Amino acid sequence: MNTLLTKECHTEGIHMDGKPKIISVSKGRQITLPIQYYRELGIHNEVECFLRGDEIVIRPVRRGDDFSEEILKDLIQQGYSGDELLAEFQRLRSGIRPAVKRMLDEAHQVAQGLYSNSSPEEQVADLFRDDKGKQEA
Numbered sequence: 001m002n003t004l005l006t007k008e009c010h011t012e013g014i015h016m017d018g019k020p021k022i023i024s025v026s027k028g029r030q031i032t033l034p035i036q037y038y039r040e041l042g043i044h045n046e047v048e049c050f051l052r053g054d055e056i057v058i059r060p061v062r063r064g065d066d067f068s069e070e071i072l073k074d075l076i077q078q079g080y081s082g083d084e085l086l087a088e089f090q091r092l093r094s095g096i097r098p099a100v101k102r103m104l105d106e107a108h109q110v111a112q113g114l115y116s117n118s119s120p121e122e123q124v125a126d127l128f129r130d131d132k133g134k135q136e137a
Contacts, residue, residue: 033058067096099128 023031033043046061071092072085080088106126 068093095128102126 021034021037023034025031037043041060043060047058048061049056049058051057068089071089075085075088075092
């Protein structure tokens with residue numbers, strides 16, 4: 001949390017208006033986060049939850065699941081820069097979702113015993129082949 005709405009800070013944590021928030025727990029074990037906490041932390045669709053001693057810690061999920069950083073590092077090592085770097089990055093990043101979908105589809109087929117007798121190397125190559133049959137970099 002970078003900015004505070006108030007300056008008051010307590011040893012047990014930061015309280016947005018200077019006092020702890022009491023939150024009701026429904027019969028279905030659900031809670032509603034105070035809006036100022038939700039906004040301050042930039043919470044979107046998910047939070048992660050874990051125990052720390054006798055506390056429940058809830059914090060925003062920060063996902064780096066699109067491999068952007070890894071793709072950029074690899075492209076820079078290959079000598080890409082400027083507009084060429086951007087174009088190649090966009091091309092490769094757009095291929096991630098289809099490749100993951102193909103991997104999931106094939107995993108489902110393997111689980112059902114339907115996969116062909118091709119080698120593991122051929123199976124991996126097939127996963128990263130684009131729709132035109134061309135191997136993606």
